[in-house]
Amino acid sequence: MTTVGIADTTFARADMAKHAISELKRNASVRIKRYTVPGIKDLPVACKRLIEEHSCDIVMAFGMPGADQKDKVCAHEASQGIIMAQLMTNTHVIEVFVHEDEAPSDREFAALAEARAREHALNVIKLLFKPDQLEKEAGTGQRQGYADAGPARV
Numbered sequence: 701m702t703t704v705g706i707a708d709t710t711f712a713r714a715d716m717a718k719h720a721i722s723e724l725k726r727n728a729s730v731r732i733k734r735y736t737v738p739g740i741k742d743l744p745v746a747c748k749r750l751i752e753e754h755s756c757d758i759v760m761a762f763g764m765p766g767a768d769q770k771d772k773v774c775a776h777e778a779s780q781g782i783i784m785a786q787l788m789t790n791t792h793v794i795e796v797f798v799h800e801d802e803a804p805s806d807r808e809f810a811a812l813a814e815a816r817a818r819e820h821a822l823n824v825i826k827l828l829f830k831p832d833q834l835e836k837e838a839g840t841g842q843r844q845g846y847a848d849a850g851p852a853r854v
Contacts, residue, residue: 702731714810716813735750761794763778
């Protein structure tokens with residue numbers, strides 16, 4: 701059975717992982733292995749361990765960087781580490797970050813976090829089981845958590 705790894709943090713202000721897990725279970729028959737770490741810079745090793753020690757076929761990494769400049773730097777460093785984990789293991793890690801300054805209120809922030817988590821969970825299912833569907837969506841301006849931008853018009 702296919703295993704999806706879920707790496708998330710206690711620093712996050714919303715439990716995006718639970719929404720992704722719900723979407724995954726609703727749309728596919730997969731095993732879930734969750735690994736929660738304190739902060740965003742702990743995500744790369746969590747992802748790598750999910751792949752190497754728990755035999756995950758793909759991983760979703762959830763993070764919520766704060767609005768301060770130092771938080772943006774930490775998010776960039778975490779992204780670099782996640783990319784390295786992907787390259788070291790030849791395994792997709794779908795980075796699902798929601799920055800604290802992306803929404804003006806807690807209600808909108810929570811809605812964005814849930815929508816992005818659910819939409820990326822569907823992307824995971826496409827990567828695993830329906831790659832042709834992703835190919836059909838190439839160049840269509842898909843956005844997770846927001847309305848799709850659509851293709852550029854000539």
